[in-house]
Amino acid sequence: MLKKPFFLTILLICIGQWAACQNSITGKITDIDDxxxxxxxIKNLKTEEKATSDFDGNYSIHAQPTDTLLFKFSGYESRSIEVSDSNVIDVELKVNEDLVVIHSHHNLYKISPHYGINYNTYGFTFQNLYDQIPGGLNATLAYSTDFNRNKNAIIQLQKYIQLNAPIYLSLIGTFEKAAFNGNQYFSYKVKSRITLKNSSAYKLGTLSVIVGHxxxxxxxxxxxxxxxxxYSNYFLGGFEISTDFIYWNQLHEFNSRASYYFRRWKPYVSYKHVGKYEEFQIGIGYTFVL
Structure with missing residues (x-):
């Protein structure tokens, strides 16, 4: 009669020891633009256990130090990483240029209502976060108005160009038109952004060169x-600060922005100065899927 409890106890001890050896590995999966x-x-090649990243790119899976994890997603280059002694493994995936794939998970958009303090304007910014436009372009549309004579409109197209790590390049074309207190301006700009990352895919910063009219x-x-x-960069696990300065001969333009990523939300404050035009703006972005 004592044999069954004895063997059951041994079995439970073995199961407990096995579970103790299984570390919980967590991390975040992003593209080259973070x-x-x-x-x-995510697949453990030794145990065959699988997991899937959530809306924020986070995942969790069990693995031992000697196990290897495979990260796979349609349209991106797969990566195999040995767990080793780390319990946190953040992964950056690169687009597979040899494949032309349209995937439902790529239909990510961001909408950001905002308020301009100086000119009492209300508006929104709309972005598509992946290259759904022909030519692999991302688009940004922004508009704000006080429902009278003060208004601002921006159209922006962005193209990511894959270079050899740790250097990543993107080209941005922007058209902007503003009317304020009886004055107005419009501008065309082309910005070349170079992002530097170290061997661990940690973003060291983004430098920009701007030319325009x-x-x-x-x-x-x-x-x-x-x-x-x-220049722009991420700080303190979610904060992003960006700034740029443009010399227009008689006039100068200065732009700065601070934002914070929190799951699907991105609150921000920004400041813009061009000649007599000066605006402080506050807003909050929300990322969603269609």
């Missing part, structure tokens, strides 16, 4: 070619 990737399959009709009149520089 955007989270939803739906990545400004037509300003206000207290000063100018029609000039301009040049500028910009």
């Amino acid at each position: 955007e989270p990737i939803l739906g990545v399959t 400004l037509n300003y009709n206000g207290d000063q009149r100018t029609n000039n070619i301009g040049f500028g520089l910009g």
